């Protein structure tokens with residue numbers, strides 16, 4: 001499968017979208033040393049300094065209905081969490097719903113899934129993954145220093161980025177193959193076991209606006225089940241979460 005390495009790009013997402021439109025095969029991976037306009041969820045910026053992290057986008061062509069795209073986000077988070085726990089042992093890395101990876105409450109990695117659909121089926125999905133591997137304190141703007149960290153800052157030593165990428169690909173391939181064969185059930189259990197969001201109240205976006213709810217697990221579709229003050233348990237599909 002093709003791996004496309006770039007020095008500097010605006011965003012690996014843009015390159016991957018273009019390749020996918022040009023019929024790139026599933027598994028095509030775009031990696032860049034630096035991104036000048038890396039993007040995060042909710043229109044946020046993603047800082048991507050040269051040579052300090054893993055900035056990559058994976059082209060997927062799942063034969064799935066549009067509604068289950070969120071399952072792929074959860075699968076990607078599980079694969080990434082398992083990969084990072086292996087290369088950065090003994091760091092305790094956990095998943096914050098839906099797909100941030102945290103160490104001691106600070107973010108080290110984020111996932112951005114962008115999909116296109118045709119007649120309610122997924123045409124292709126670009127899974128964007130940013131991992132703050134070797135960033136140092138000075139790489140972060142002041143306002144991020146309390147909420148973001150890197151594997152290097154937490155471990156006290158730099159890591160080989162190629163090993164981080166290889167570990168992710170191994171985990172992802174294994175989970176993605178099993179998911180296509182067996183469905184979402186086991187991803188759901190793995191996600192719940194790695195989650196740091198369960199049983200802790202958090203702000204969640206509901207039909208009635210932002211409300212404090214307590215996540216208790218995932219349902220079989222991948223929605224987050226949360227209990228609210230009025231006693232109701234409802235599925236949350238996507239949300240801007242606040243700490």
Ligand code: BTN
Pocket residue numbers: 010011012013035037038039040041042044046054055056057100109110111112128129130131
């Ligand atoms: C988030 O946590 O908000 C998601 C961050 C995703 C960042 C990655 S880095 C590689 C890919 N290219 C981008 O522009 N964004 C994603």
